[in-house]
Amino acid sequence: MTRxxxxxQNNLCKLAKDLxxxxxxxxxxxxxxxxxxxxEGLKFRRQCPIGKFIVDFVCLEKKLIVEVxxxxxxxxxxxxxxxxxxxxxxxxxxxxxxxxxVQNNLDGVLEEIRKHVxxxx
Numbered sequence: 001m002t003r004x005x006x007x008x009q010n011n012l013c014k015l016a017k018d019l020x021x022x023x024x025x026x027x028x029x030x031x032x033x034x035x036x037x038x039x040e041g042l043k044f045r046r047q048c049p050i051g052k053f054i055v056d057f058v059c060l061e062k063k064l065i066v067e068v069x070x071x072x073x074x075x076x077x078x079x080x081x082x083x084x085x086x087x088x089x090x091x092x093x094x095x096x097x098x099x100x101x102v103q104n105n106l107d108g109v110l111e112e113i114r115k116h117v118x119x120x121x
Contacts, residue, residue, distance in 0.1 A: 024070065026068050026070075026099040026100075027057075027102075034057055039114060040118065044059050050090070050092070051087075059117060062093075062120045064093050064113075064120060065092050065094045066097070067094060068099060069098055069099065070098075070099045093116060095112065095116060097109050
């Protein structure tokens with residue numbers, strides 16, 4: 001995995017910390033159910049740096065990333081594609097959900113995540 005050193009890493013860690021303090025309402029709602037090993041006893045992290053990217057949620061044990069996308073992601077499709085491709089090359093599975101999907105169907109989103117973590121050995 002590509003690792004950043006020095007100033008780049010410090011900047012990425014600071015940005016991740018700032019993002020953890022400013023979750024969207026959809027991210028907050030999902031985090032309430034992922035934190036404290038509530039989902040299948042697995043530890044999830046929020047706004048976590050991986051390589052040169054910050055992912056919304058990650059279970060490092062299962063190498064599962066959960067992204068909650070807002071309207072800005074419909075405008076940045078090429079960036080998201082390259083980012084997701086790199087993460088998958090590093091062995092991660094990436095699940096994407098829209099903000100409104102998390103807010104309007106949280107149980108369904110949690111079930112989809114559960115299916116993936118149970119299916120990943």
